[in-house]
Amino acid sequence: MRLSILMLALTMAVSTAWAQSGNDIDAAALQQRLQAIDADAGTAGAAAYERLQARQALATLATVRSSQRASALQIAQWRVETAEVAAQTEVARRELGELERERAQLLVEASQQDAVRARQEAERLRIQAQIQAEEAARLRLAAEEELAARQQAETVLQGVASGEAAKLRAARQREAELKRREAELLKSLEP
Structure with a gap:
């Protein structure tokens, strides 16, 4: 909550400073890039600390003397780029986590399907063995x-x-x- 209030205050301060400093194209472009991170639903909650640092750098840029403007602009560019990269990295990590969860779920499902197939095969073999045992008993009786x-x-x-x-x-x-045939038959029926 405090961070949100601080971000809002910095955004207002930066906006006010822009109005006072006139048409600063570089600073405005950086401000737009930062606003794009905030506006994107995928990155809006990501990299809060880095976005805060970028807002602070933009606020500083709006208030520095002209002799310090070049270095303040460079710092602001770095901070905005860092915020962009951090936001994209966090989004990629979230996606990776979701893909890993999905993969784990697919592996569980595949394992369950394998278990079902194994049970079906075991049942088929059990029935086959039972049929062979019944046939051997019938031949023995005969x-x-x-x-x-x-x-x-x-x-x-x-x-x-x-x-x-x-x-x-x-x-x-x-x-x-x-007897020889019976012995051969019994031997062939043995598992």
Whole structure:
């Protein structure tokens, strides 16, 4: 609040001094540059200290003797340039901060999306594993039923002549082949 009052008082003092000193083109140009910083919505609140120093330098310029005018004008130019650079720097810092916050938000969103995709993939793999386990159980049951049928057939074949023994050997070979297939299937289903 005090700074605002001081700035207003300096602005009025500078304006009064301009009126008294006549048409000073350089000083008026500097005053316009400083007013442009104040009028710009993006820089209006930025670099308050530097703008105050520029106003003080302009007020001093309006009151100095003509012998000191050149150095006072140079100082006022430097102060106005410093205020402009400081205001632009502060605006750039604000924009950078906002961009960094936006980037962080985007990274969080991307991370959340990655987590959702990972959960979906895990669920898909779980279902696939469950289907494979069910298929393996079904094949195992079918193999057990076939084995039981073979064993029953072997009992019948024991009482049969040598011609029937050849059939028995064929059945055993088939059983061995099925066991081998079952083992291969089980091995292929293992994660």
